[in-house]
Amino acid sequence: MITMENVCKSYKVAKRNAGFLEACKALFSREYEEIHALDNVSFTIRDGEMVGYIGPNGAGKSSTIKILSGILTPDSGTCLIDGRVPWKDRIRHVKEIGVVFGQRSQLWWDVPVIDSFELLKDIYSIPEQVYRSNLEELTDLLNLGELLRSPARQLSLGQRMRCEIAASLLHSPKILFLDEPTIGLDAVSKLAVRDFIKKQNETHGTTVILTTHDMQDIEALTNRIILIGKGRILMDGTINDIKQNDLTIDETVAQLYRSYEI
């Protein structure tokens, strides 16, 4: 079970206008702006739920994921995941979760993918038996057979992303955070990844939290949607709550963003 209560997080960002004069001015006095990435965010997610976490760019989605996975420490508020405070109990917490950051890579660039997997096996102390069966299952479902022996740098984005997802699941995590996992994937890979996530949830009861800008991902995977804008939770409901008959899902969401002025 995941509970977040009144979590706030702000960043200090240096700002200046364009141009040489402005740059010189910034040498002496710098203007900082406080950005409230998260502003009293609260929600609860039950075990085995699949939740779509949506919102426009810069709404605070990734910050939430990073707090949930113990990477960032919030300024205030509490967060409990299966009884653990992620940032205080980081090492014990991250053993139980899997994270995929769609824009980043966790594979070692210069060595075959399988070497990265073997390293993860040791990092998470995965028993040999479990590792073998997980690897087999993942290879099969994500169609990795041929990819495992090539260096990560020579894979295409979609191929790499499938390996990234597999890498995050080798230790059979109970909770999976996916931060834009289908970014840059072709239609076939996208369907494969969606199918796969669904199966994980059905067969292993994995709790999945998914952020994405691809509304088809949301439609295919989740029932519950949490909408965040300007760091605040604006809506927590199902896809049917927002759906209007004559609009496509993308138009619906655009409409939704406009109505909240975010």
Added chain:
Amino acid sequence: MKKYLSFFRLRFTMGLQYRAAALAGIATQFFWGAMEILVFRAFYSADAGNFPMEFSAMVSYVWLQQAFLAFFSVWMLENEIFDTIMNGNIAYELCRPIDIYNMWFSRSIANRISRAVLRCFPILIIAALLPEPYGMSLPADIMHFIIFLITLILGLAVMVAFCMLIYVITFFTISPNGVRAILTSATEFLSGAIIPLPFFPRSIQRVLESLPFAAMQNVPLRIYSGNLTGAEMTWAVILQVFWLMVLVTGGKMLCAHAVRRATVQGG
């Protein structure tokens, strides 16, 4: 422990695959060493009595320095670590059940050892075969050789612990360039990489020898060449252990602080 060992293993095998870099390194270091020895030869031929180290000790110092360059060059920092901090890939490192400091420490050690393993043997063999007085001489006795090996490893650990500070400071400064430039040139000078510490004026040498920089290459290389013996040697080893503990403790504390206030760059 196994986690860190397999980190070590992966980094080590990765380092071994860069063969061309190793060949180029061997050639460069061999010529660099030869040039340095010839320059010192010229000085020594003017008045050998005026020098604080025997010429043969000096020659061994230079060859060992070139052979183990990968152990003791501050500038051989790992760009990948700076990159993870600067572009935010640190996010992935932080969601592993592993201590960041220990992980980077073991990977830096592995990186330096893998580089040194590929480069040291050809240089050592050639240096051993060179005619007197340009070749490397054997250590004074087996005891000295064992102490040399121990202090070599200690020196490497001190070096890596020092580099860890540079990595951790990058959490605060974002760009590593400034710290890197200052600390690398200062360390080169103060650790005896440019000229061995005995060549400094006596009073300055005394101060330098108590600094952490002297606990890097200065101790093992001078023990091998027989320039550092007896009580002075024991004291140097104690200082090595002391600085290693100070640097690791300080680095770990700073690292824990940095991680707590870390922001992940680039969304």
